[in-house]
Amino acid sequence: xxxxxxxxxxxxxxxxxxxxxxxxxxxxxxxxxxxxxxxxxxxxxxxxxxxxxxxxxxxxxxxxxxxxxxxxxxxxxxxxxxxxxxxxxxxxxxxxxxxxxxxxxxxxxxxxxxxxxxxxxxxxxxxxxxxxxxxxxxxxxxxxxxxxxxxxxxxxxxxxxxxxxxxxxxxxxxxxxxxxxxxxxxxxxxxxxxxxxxxxxxxxxxxxxxxxxxxxxxxxxxxxxxxxxxxxxxxxxxxxxxxxxxxxxxxxxxxxxxxxxxxxxxxxxxxxxxxxxxxxxxxxxxxxxxxxxxxxxxxxxxxxxxxxxxxxxxxxxxxxxxxxxxxxxxxxxxxxxxxxxxxxxxxxxxxxxxxxxxxxxxxxxxxxxxxxxxxxxxxxxxxxxxxxxxxxxxxxxxxxxxxxxxxxxxxxxxxxxxxxxxxxxxxxxxxxxxxxxxxxxxxxxxxxxxxxx
Ligand code: LLP
Numbered sequence: 001x002x003x004x005x006x007x008x009x010x011x012x013x014x015x016x017x018x019x020x021x022x023x024x025x026x027x028x029x030x031x032x033x034x035x036x037x038x039x040x041x042x043x044x045x046x047x048x049x050x051x052x053x054x055x056x057x058x059x060x061x062x063x064x065x066x067x068x069x070x071x072x073x074x075x076x077x078x079x080x081x082x083x084x085x086x087x088x089x090x091x092x093x094x095x096x097x098x099x100x101x102x103x104x105x106x107x108x109x110x111x112x113x114x115x116x117x118x119x120x121x122x123x124x125x126x127x128x129x130x131x132x133x134x135x136x137x138x139x140x141x142x143x144x145x146x147x148x149x150x151x152x153x154x155x156x157x158x159x160x161x162x163x164x165x166x167x168x169x170x171x172x173x174x175x176x177x178x179x180x181x182x183x184x185x186x187x188x189x190x191x192x193x194x195x196x197x198x199x200x201x202x203x204x205x206x207x208x209x210x211x212x213x214x215x216x217x218x219x220x221x222x223x224x225x226x227x228x229x230x231x232x233x234x235x236x237x238x239x240x241x242x243x244x245x246x247x248x249x250x251x252x253x254x255x256x257x258x259x260x261x262x263x264x265x266x267x268x269x270x271x272x273x274x275x276x277x278x279x280x281x282x283x284x285x286x287x288x289x290x291x292x293x294x295x296x297x298x299x300x301x302x303x304x305x306x307x308x309x310x311x312x313x314x315x316x317x318x319x320x321x322x323x324x325x326x327x328x329x330x331x332x333x334x335x336x337x338x339x340x341x342x343x344x345x346x347x348x349x350x351x352x353x354x355x356x357x358x359x360x361x362x363x364x365x366x367x368x369x370x371x372x373x374x375x376x377x378x379x380x381x382x383x384x385x386x387x388x389x390x391x392x393x394x395x396x397x398x399x400x401x402x403x404x405x406x407x408x409x410x411x412x413x414x415x416x417x418x419x420x421x422x423x424x425x426x427x428x429x430x431x432x433x434x435x436x437x438x439x440x441x442x443x444x445x446x447x448x449x450x451x452x453x
Contacts, residue, residue, distance in 0.1 A: 020267040023056035032365020038433040050320040051342035051424040058431040060314035064095035070281035079307030082409040089113035104131040158213025168220040171201045173239040222261025230283040241291035259303040266312040308409035315408030321400040336373045343377010362401040366393035
């Protein structure tokens with residue numbers, strides 16, 4: 001992360017447009033303006049207003065099929081929490097992926113999209129009775145059980161149904177992975193799953209096996225998000241397969257499935273170097289094969305649940321610049337605050353996780369020298385930052401358009417109406433450059449519709 005004045009670390013616009021940070025369909029026209037699949041972003045801005053999330057459909061579909069092909073013989077479930085809408089759920093189905101949902105709302109969206117419930121895994125650390133009942137009624141493929149209370153409730157809800165619901169037990173494997181490092185401390189001190197080290201995962205397994213309405217098919221583990229190396233997965237797979245071996249020894253049962261969750265990182269800024277689906281698939285397969293062989297276990301079927309890596313790089317956010325405020329700060333630091341027409345309501349990740357983003361001028365070329373800027377939103381707090389440090393041309397001015405890369409994951413899905421701002425639309429741009437609204441912009445009337453006065 002960069003917070004000081006000095007020579008620009010990313011001097012050329014080409015570097016800012018590096019593939020991997022932006023979707024494959026983004027290009028710069030001869031006049032310097034950006035286009036998505038040949039359609040100028042400025043035209044999309046005029047058609048749909050700003051801020052808007054612009055989704056490169058061919059790019060996201062290519063990512064889905066890359067995951068499916070890399071994991072042939074295994075299962076890929078898209079983690080809908082990263083971003084979900086009806087079209088997205090249909091693309092997931094068409095590209096042959098399953099769907100991971102973690103609330104009744106996500107489940108209902110999938111149903112409305114016509115998604116096959118048998119290809120849905122239901123997550124959640126606090127599923128309500130209504131959510132569990134609905135999942136059972138729909139006969140979802142898997143429920144990942146997360147607490148003893150849930151096992152008891154599932155026992156009651158399935159009693160006498162004559163049907164057996166397939167479940168996985170979510171194991172807390174003692175690895176906390178985030179960004180580049182994983183830290184093996186404090187991992188037990190969080191809300192998800194059953195601890196392996198304390199023995200509660202084994203107790204949960206015994207409890208599930210005692211419920212006639214449940215069929216235990218495997219163990220689930222999700223270790224974190226935005227992970228760049230496989231060592232954390234290695235520890236996770238090792239502990240999950242260890243658990244499988246103990247279950248075999250105690251219960252005489254070789255569980256057929258291992259779900260290692262999601263978490264593969266993506267490039268947000270130049271220098272981020274994520275693995276491809278093929279690389280992670282090769283790695284995970286060999287880890288699981290080695291661990292299974294080591295325990296003389298039959299090879300379990302592998303499942304992964306990528307969210308960010310499927311949708312993140314396929315989307316950019318287009319903003320219009322409002323005010324531009326150059327500040328002379330202590331120590332000779334000059335920073336220009338560039339305010340855009342959205343902010344933490346459409347991308348809370350910078351404020352919440354200190355996330356880094358790449359941005360660039362989208363409507364024109366500029367020969368002006370790069371200047372250190374901070375792209376901020378229009379909300380009433382100083383933490384409302386979209387891009388903490390960006391080198392933008394010194395002549396950036398009101399009315400310019402800014403594109404922020406890799407906003408597909410956890411931006412629209414975590415958007416809010418803070419300060420009574422309507423949430424932005426999601427616009428899909430097809431391979432031929434044609435475009436359509438997937439999710440329309442909210443209106444102030446939408447926001448007032450729930451206010452009964
Ligand atoms: N599976 C499970 C059980 C999960 O909890 C998650 C993410 C995923 C899969 C997908 O992980 P991904 O491949 O997208 O990293 N809001 C945060 C990320 C929270 C992730 C929550 N669980 C962010 O904006 O970085």
